[in-house]
Amino acid sequence: MTKVDIISGFLGAGKTTFIKRLVTDVFQKEQIVLIENEFGEIGIDGGFLKDAGIEITEMNSGCICCTLVGDFSEALKQVVEQYHPDRILIEPSGVGKLSDVAGAVRNVEEDCGIELNSCITVADGKKVKSYLRNFGEFYSNQIEHAATIVLSRTQSMTDEKLKEAVHLIREENPDASIITTPWDKLDGEVIRKAVEQTSKPTDLLKKACLHQEHYHHGDGCCHHGHHHDEECCHHSHHEDGCCHGHHHDHEGHHHADEIFTSWGTETAEKYERTEIERFLDALTEEHTYGTVLRAKGIVEGMDGTWMEFDYVPGEYEIRDAKPDYTGKVCVIGTDIHTDKIQQTLHV
Ligand SMILES: Nc1nc2c(ncn2[C@@H]2O[C@H](COP(=O)(O)OP(=O)(O)OP(=O)(O)O)[C@@H](O)[C@H]2O)c(=O)[nH]1
Numbered sequence: 001m002t003k004v005d006i007i008s009g010f011l012g013a014g015k016t017t018f019i020k021r022l023v024t025d026v027f028q029k030e031q032i033v034l035i036e037n038e039f040g041e042i043g044i045d046g047g048f049l050k051d052a053g054i055e056i057t058e059m060n061s062g063c064i065c066c067t068l069v070g071d072f073s074e075a076l077k078q079v080v081e082q083y084h085p086d087r088i089l090i091e092p093s094g095v096g097k098l099s100d101v102a103g104a105v106r107n108v109e110e111d112c113g114i115e116l117n118s119c120i121t122v123a124d125g126k127k128v129k130s131y132l133r134n135f136g137e138f139y140s141n142q143i144e145h146a147a148t149i150v151l152s153r154t155q156s157m158t159d160e161k162l163k164e165a166v167h168l169i170r171e172e173n174p175d176a177s178i179i180t181t182p183w184d185k186l187d188g189e190v191i192r193k194a195v196e197q198t199s200k201p202t203d204l205l206k207k208a209c210l211h212q213e214h215y216h217h218g219d220g221c222c223h224h225g226h227h228h229d230e231e232c233c234h235h236s237h238h239e240d241g242c243c244h245g246h247h248h249d250h251e252g253h254h255h256a257d258e259i260f261t262s263w264g265t266e267t268a269e270k271y272e273r274t275e276i277e278r279f280l281d282a283l284t285e286e287h288t289y290g291t292v293l294r295a296k297g298i299v300e301g302m303d304g305t306w307m308e309f310d311y312v313p314g315e316y317e318i319r320d321a322k323p324d325y326t327g328k329v330c331v332i333g334t335d336i337h338t339d340k341i342q343q344t345l346h347v
Pocket residue numbers: 009010011012013014015016017018093094151152153154294296310311312317
């Protein structure tokens with residue numbers, strides 16, 4: 001039986017970084033396939049994991065919800081048939097709802113010969129308060145439905161801030177195990193125990209489905225409170241072909257793409273490192289770029305070397321990288337001014 005672990009978490013939380021730790025130190029003896037669902041068109045994370053021999057299936061889609069029932073179960077089935085892995089790791093989009101993803105996995109457990117083993121959420125310890133307040137519908141859902149919550153960046157938090165973050169998480173989820181020790185300090189075995197022993201998601205998921213008013217029908221789909229005949233995505237379908245959320249539970253139900261915008265481009269443009277630094281520094285200027293929650297990319301430098309960058313509010317990182325087939329940049333946020341971003345990057 002293939003085990004399935006879901007590693008969710010908001011934009012830039014550290015999901016990919018934690019998954020790297022899992023595959024190198026925790027599940028290193030197992031054959032693993034990673035299914036990533038990026039919000040937006042440009043897949044940037046693949047490199048390291050591909051180098052480590054991990055099979056990666058990327059599902060790039062603006063709306064995770066619409067892909068969950070159709071494409072998603074198809075992807076799961078294909079992965080099992082093609083690779084017969086010991087374990088499938090699913091990294092949903094940072095703005096995906098954990099209950100949706102977990103529900104979709106459970107619906108195809110029997111069909112696909114898989115077993116939902118754990119629901120993990122990685123959360124940036126420094127941003128718990130602000131993300132709960134500003135993006136609660138998505139953020140709380142990821143916290144509430146996790147059996148294990150892994151806090152990232154705790155090494156750069158004061159004890160007081162860490163306590164506050166844990167308290168806020170406990171209010172949303174009294175039962176989860178919360179990993180507060182920075183994961184690079186932990187042995188693989190300790191991480192395995194924290195993830196495996198506490199992550200029997202069955203009861204949590206029952207709760208998830210009741211809470212969200214999902215009805216499970218014989219067709220294996222998870223319906224969001226409405227009964228439609230369509231194949232997938234049972235929100236109200238409007239004539240414009242888009243799915244618009246309905247406010248039928250206390251949290252409201254929005255699609256990621258109603259609230260978040262993802263902009264991405266591939267580019268052969270070359271940059272000075274200082275130019276990228278200036279760009280990342282400037283992303284905090286809301287009046288110019290809107291509310292940028294995440295940026296990442298890989299681009300060629302003027303000197304022919306390559307740079308990879310990662311931005312989350314309050315910090316960024318530029319690293320040397322191996323050349324890619326072309327440069328790629330992706331910016332995600334709310335009300336982002338893509339024309340200004342394009343101007344700055346000359347794309
Ligand atoms: N200092 C520190 N940096 C971290 C930690 N976790 C993640 N980061 C950095 O944060 C950035 C984002 O990490 P990712 O692992 O790509 O985050 P993600 O959740 O996969 O991000 P998305 O691509 O938005 O889904 C990278 O620059 C990481 O190096 C942590 O625990 N400590």
